[in-house]
Amino acid sequence: MEKLILLHVLDNVLIVRKSIEAGEQVVINGNLLLFKKGIEVGHKVAARDIQQGEQIIKYGISIGSATENISVGTHIHLHNMKSDYLPTYTLEKEFGNDK
Amino acid sequence: MTNNSTFKGYQRQDGRKGIRNVIAVVYLVECAHHVAREISSSFGGQVHLIGFPGCYPNQYADRIMNSICTHPNVGAVLLVSLGCESFNRNRLKDNIEKSGRPVHLIGIQKTGGTRKTIDEGKRWVSETVEKIKSVPQVDMGLHELSIGTICGGSDATSGISANPAVGRAFDTLVAKGAVCIFEETGEMIGLENMMSTRARTPALAGELQKSVEKAAIYYSKMGHGSFAPGNADGGLTTIEEKSMGAYSKSGNSLITGLIKPGDIPAQGGLYLMDVVPDGEPVFGFPNINDNAEIVEMIASGSHLILFTTGRGSVVGSAISPVIKICANPETYNRLSDDMDINAGKILNGNATLDEVGDEIVNKVIWVAKGGQSCSEELGHQEFILTYKKFEPIGPSCLPGF
Incomplete structure (x- = not known):
């Protein structure tokens, strides 16, 4: 079974279909990439290099934009992308206080 | 999909059909919550506790409560009021009555407090469980x-x-x-x-x-x-x-x-x-x-x-x-x-x-x-x-x- 799936042809992210363990190697677009950290099911990794400010495309539409340059195979989440509508609240970033 | 996709529904007098025959016990302000819970919790899964906690009136909450008390899955309603809250209990009771459902309103202050209200509420629910068994079931x-x-x-x-x-x-x-x-x-x-x-x-x-x-x-x-x-x-x-x-x-x-x-x-x-x-x-x-x-x-x-x-x-x-x-x-x-x-x-x-x-x-x-x-x-x-x-x-x- 493929570990990563492309949901839509326009997407620049792949979805983790089955959790990736730390130290696991996965092929993305013909490149064998080493995952130093594990990534849980459902999370996103870059399908290709993405520039800072570029839109992150999933399901064929923009779900926000990159806050830094992201290289292929990198986990994409709160640390390197943001909403273009409303900020995302987490227990680590309560009430807008960045820690 | 299974071939047989028809089932039996409870026919309500307003023409709507339900898939459950629930008795709703409704507190009309938080102050009546405990009494309503004591009444409902002594029965099985057919008796459900719902309510509105606020003392001040709200048109939206009034509309939602009226709609839920006349929902086709509901067979009867017991309204539990403290007595001084703003919820328009009389209109709610009238609307439930008009929909053809058994309804009873008890006021805690009027009935004589917690114990007496719980007893009266339980008595009404027990009788009503039997009464709504006769609601016709139709295709x-x-x-x-x-x-x-x-x-x-x-x-x-x-x-x-x-x-x-x-x-x-x-x-x-x-x-x-x-x-x-x-x-x-x-x-x-x-x-x-x-x-x-x-x-x-x-x-x-x-x-x-x-x-x-x-x-x-x-x-x-x-x-x-x-x-x-x-x-x-x-x-x-x-x-x-x-x-x-x-x-x-x-x-x-x-x-x-x-x-x-x-x-x-x-x-x-x-x-x-x-x-x-x-x-x-x-x-x-x-x-x-x-x-x-x-x-x-x-x-x-x-x-x-x-x-x-x-x-x-x-x-x-x-x-x-x-x-x-x-x-x-x-x-x-x-x-x-x-x-x-x-x-x-x-x-x-x-x-x-x-x-x-x-x-x-x-x-x-x-x-x-x-x-x-x-x-x-x-x-x-x-x-x-x-x-x-x-x-x-x-x-x-x-x-x-």
Whole structure:
């Protein structure tokens, strides 16, 4: 079974279909990439290099934009992308206080 | 889908049909909550506790409560009042009476306090359990069913497996003439243009678009979107991403109309429920948790609710059964007692979206026939109703315009 799936042809992210363990190697677009950290099911990794400010495309539409340059195979989440509508609240970033 | 998709429904005097015959015990202010709970908790799963905690009047809460007390799944209602609260108990009682249901109003102050009221309430419920056994049961089909959907405890698997599978089920149910309701315009943010292309008329497209724009403004004033920390733990990064996943529950049918909580669609089709209050924010967040939305869909006539979850919500609801569809295979393994359907097998490659969509439709029929969903079996009867403010929907929101 493929570990990563492309949901839509326009997407620049792949979805983790089955959790990736730390130290696991996965092929993305013909490149064998080493995952130093594990990534849980459902999370996103870059399908290709993405520039800072570029839109992150999933399901064929923009779900926000990159806050830094992201290289292929990198986990994409709160640390390197943001909403273009409303900020995302987490227990680590309560009430807008960045820690 | 199973061949036999008709079932027996409870025929109400107002012409509507229900799939359950619940006795609702209703507290009309928090001060009557304990007494109402003592009455309801001494009975089994047929007696449900619901209520409104506020002492001050609210038109929205009044409308929702009137709608739920005359919901087709409700067979009788016991109203428990302290005596000095603002809720218009006499009008509510009249409306329930007019709908042909047994109703009884007890006031704690008048009856002589906690113990006497509990005793009188229990006596009335015991008699009524027997009385409503005679409600006629008649043939009922999918075209007479109203089904709401909601996602809760979402993660990034929700939008890939369970939500689009509900979308497939909705496509089937809409084609059979059912009323299907999806909601949470705050979780349509980012895809208002895409959604409006599915509207039945250009005027409705404009209304759909406006409802999402209203949600975006409302939530930005609140300083927080419809997004919980667990969503991020589960791999969702932004509201747009959560929106796309949530939206896929609506399937691919044309959108028939836009309703607000308490509006009951008169004909089958797919309806978006606008749950975000109108005007300046006055009472806080649009929906403080998933059950607030479930209550609103029930108030709009939903006989049952399809609830998708990735992180693993366990809630059910008073009045209408909740069927839970688990998106994440790892969550399913941990919480399988709470889950009616494992949509996570789609991710593992063991089922297709269409197959799980059919499984959901079959489960809907099974529950409509009286089968207990997991949350019903476990005794879940969550209910919450708080303050909100709405303007009536515009003329182009419903079919016929």
